[in-house]
Amino acid sequence: xxxxxxxxxxxxxxxxxxxxxxxxxxxxxxxxxxxxxxxxxxxxxxxxxxxxxxxxxxxxxxxxxxxxxxxxxxxxxxxxxxxxxxxxxxxxxxxxxxxxxxxxxxxxxxxxxxxxxxxxxxxxxxxxxxxxxxxxxxxxxxxxxxxxxxxxxxxxxxxxxxxxxxxxxxxxxxxxxxxxxxxxxxxxxxxxxxxxxxxxxxxxxxxxxxxxxxxxxxxxxxxxxxxxxxxxxxxxxxxxxxxxxxxxxxxxxxxxxxxxxxxxxxxxxxxxxxxxxxxxxxxxxxxxxxxxxxxxxxxxxxxxxxxxxxxxxxxxxxxxxxxxxxxxxxxxxxxxxxxxxxxxxxxxxxxxxxxxxxxxxxxxxxxxxxxxxxxxxxxxxxxxxxxxxxxxxxxxxxxxxxxxxxxxxxxxxxxxxxxxxxxxxxxxxxxxx
Amino acid sequence: xxxxxxxxxxxxxxxxxxxxxxxxxxxxxxxxxxxxxxxxxxxxxxxxxxxxxxxxxxxxxxxxxxxxxxxxxxxxxxxxxxxxxxxxxxxxxxxxxxxxxxxxxxxxxxxxxxxxxxxxxxxxxxxxxxxxxxxxxxxxxxxxxxxxxxxxxxx
Numbered sequence: 001x002x003x004x005x006x007x008x009x010x011x012x013x014x015x016x017x018x019x020x021x022x023x024x025x026x027x028x029x030x031x032x033x034x035x036x037x038x039x040x041x042x043x044x045x046x047x048x049x050x051x052x053x054x055x056x057x058x059x060x061x062x063x064x065x066x067x068x069x070x071x072x073x074x075x076x077x078x079x080x081x082x083x084x085x086x087x088x089x090x091x092x093x094x095x096x097x098x099x100x101x102x103x104x105x106x107x108x109x110x111x112x113x114x115x116x117x118x119x120x121x122x123x124x125x126x127x128x129x130x131x132x133x134x135x136x137x138x139x140x141x142x143x144x145x146x147x148x149x150x151x152x153x154x155x156x157x158x159x160x161x162x163x164x165x166x167x168x169x170x171x172x173x174x175x176x177x178x179x180x181x182x183x184x185x186x187x188x189x190x191x192x193x194x195x196x197x198x199x200x201x202x203x204x205x206x207x208x209x210x211x212x213x214x215x216x217x218x219x220x221x222x223x224x225x226x227x228x229x230x231x232x233x234x235x236x237x238x239x240x241x242x243x244x245x246x247x248x249x250x251x252x253x254x255x256x257x258x259x260x261x262x263x264x265x266x267x268x269x270x271x272x273x274x275x276x277x278x279x280x281x282x283x284x285x286x287x288x289x290x291x292x293x294x295x296x297x298x299x300x301x302x303x304x305x306x307x308x309x310x311x312x313x314x315x316x317x318x319x320x321x322x323x324x325x326x327x328x329x330x331x332x333x334x335x336x337x338x339x340x341x342x343x344x345x346x347x348x349x350x351x352x353x354x355x356x357x358x359x360x361x362x363x364x365x366x367x368x369x370x371x372x373x374x375x376x377x378x379x380x381x382x383x384x385x386x387x388x389x390x391x392x393x394x395x396x397x398x399x400x401x402x403x404x405x406x407x408x409x410x411x412x413x414x415x416x417x418x419x420x421x422x423x424x425x426x427x428x429x430x431x432x433x
Numbered sequence: 434x435x436x437x438x439x440x441x442x443x444x445x446x447x448x449x450x451x452x453x454x455x456x457x458x459x460x461x462x463x464x465x466x467x468x469x470x471x472x473x474x475x476x477x478x479x480x481x482x483x484x485x486x487x488x489x490x491x492x493x494x495x496x497x498x499x500x501x502x503x504x505x506x507x508x509x510x511x512x513x514x515x516x517x518x519x520x521x522x523x524x525x526x527x528x529x530x531x532x533x534x535x536x537x538x539x540x541x542x543x544x545x546x547x548x549x550x551x552x553x554x555x556x557x558x559x560x561x562x563x564x565x566x567x568x569x570x571x572x573x574x575x576x577x578x579x580x581x582x583x584x585x586x587x588x
Contacts, residue, residue, distance in 0.1 A: 029438060036503060039503075040507060043507060044507075078512075079507060082444070082506050082514050083506065083514055083515070084503075084521050085441055085498070085499045085502045085503070085506075086499060087434075087435075087495075087499075088520075088521070089434070089519070090516040092516075227513060419484045
């Protein structure tokens with residue numbers, strides 16, 4: 001590959017959603033389109049270019065002069081995206097392209113092709129119809145993804161076999177963050193938060209592995225494990241002497257919500273297996289999940305007797321009228337509003353700071369009053385200071401969670417934390433109204 | 434099937450950078466090339482140009498129309514190509530034109546082109562269907578101009 005004396009570039013092309021062309025126009029037309037695609041690639045290729053069809057709708061293009069790789073990629077993106085008139089069909093498609101340049105991204109064909117393919121997958125994940133140049137960071141992500149996938153499969157398989165403790169390979173943990181009633185200071189329950197303790201990487205932030213888990217299609221399995229684990233844990237919590245039993249809130253991904261039968265089945269299974277009363281389980285979903293037939297799914301979940309809570313409220317686009325249709329019991333006010341309540345104002349830009357603080361205050365009051373009107377409880381997330389707790393309490397928000405009371409606690413530390421909290425509880429600053 | 438008489442209309446945006454004179458010269462080249470290549474495949478049609486936009490009708494045997502369109506398609510002198518229709522027709526709308534040209538508002542072609550078919554759309558010799566088609570294409574272009582004006586006002 002390098003015998004020409006200068007470094008070539010390799011482009012990996014994948015036609016986006018080509019299957020739909022075959023499905024809608026027939027295979028003969030699909031083939032004719034592929035022929036046109038090949039001709040357009042050849043027509044745009046600089047002299048000396050090698051074009052290969054790798055599989056059904058994938059092509060590889062080796063451009064002899066690596067420096068022109070980006071230009072060729074942009075040209076192909078434009079050209080292949082133009083319409084096709086074939087067998088009486090007007091067909092439009094787009095292409096995703098990954099670009100790798102020798103020798104920096106690989107000095108042999110295998111490595112170069114792997115790099116180009118990794119860049120191609122990035123282009124596809126970013127929404128297709130674009131080209132991306134390989135970056136070493138992509139390799140790291142690909143490696144992490146690979147290790148996550150095998151580790152996750154292993155962890156879940158071992159979990160099923162109940163072997164994980166004896167083998168010492170438990171990597172996923174559920175931590176629990178306390179939720180406190182603002183008027184009484186009483187502990188009402190915990191939000192279950194999954195953590196991945198990687199054997200070599202340590203704690204991997206959820207923001208990093210949850211999206212990966214969704215991408216590789218394992219969120220359903222992980223989600224089911226978290227629900228089952230959280231229900232079992234909640235059964236072991238002592239009953240409070242002065243109020244209702246503690247609840248446990250579990251996050252459910254929008255993707256899980258799309259698999260209604262699987263989701264309803266795993267919630268019902270976790271309740272049955274643990275013996276936890278359904279009323280003690282709360283399912284949290286984000287605003288972004290309220291699409292498609294989410295309403296029917298939520299009603300099916302609700303019919304099990306569990307509580308429903310809307311997470312990160314205020315950051316999405318759900319309208320107030322829409323909100324009233326959903327069977328929610330609880331609204332969680334996004335941490336960004338709580339943060340803005342007492343933000344440090346930049347003296348250079350005091351106007352903007354003051355506006356954001358006022359806006360946050362109004363938002364919180366509006367959500368609390370909306371919740372009150374609809375008969376829902378409201379939880380302020382990310383409460384870190386007494387001052388913030390006092391403001392949200394005055395705004396008639398009913399509950400809070402955040403570092404002021406405690407960060408999320410590993411399961412084995414919970415009993416101790418509860419004992420400590422009973423001895424030294426949080427109390428509102430001013431007398432109860 | 435590939436013998437079926439077919440009509441294809443598309444709409445695209447001019448991608449030629451340059452002075453009006455250079456633009457006219459390019460359009461002249463496009464027409465010359467069309468008039469040179471289309472008769473061999475018995476493809477007829479009309480090209481409209483108006484401030485920044487092309488609309489073109491191609492008609493002939495389906496395979497020929499698709500072949501010519503593929504060549505036009507990959508031409509860098511235009512972009513954002515949208516196919517408006519591709520369907521069988523009973524008869525040609527522009528039987529007498531290898532490529533009639535209508536420069537609407539102010540796109541004056543060079544005299545050689547003008548003498549060779551530069552016409553106001555209503556003067557192009559076409560069947561009633563052809564005149565309707567030209568009117569439709571014209572309205573698409575006009576709507577696009579309108580859109581552009583709106584966006585200029587907004588910005």
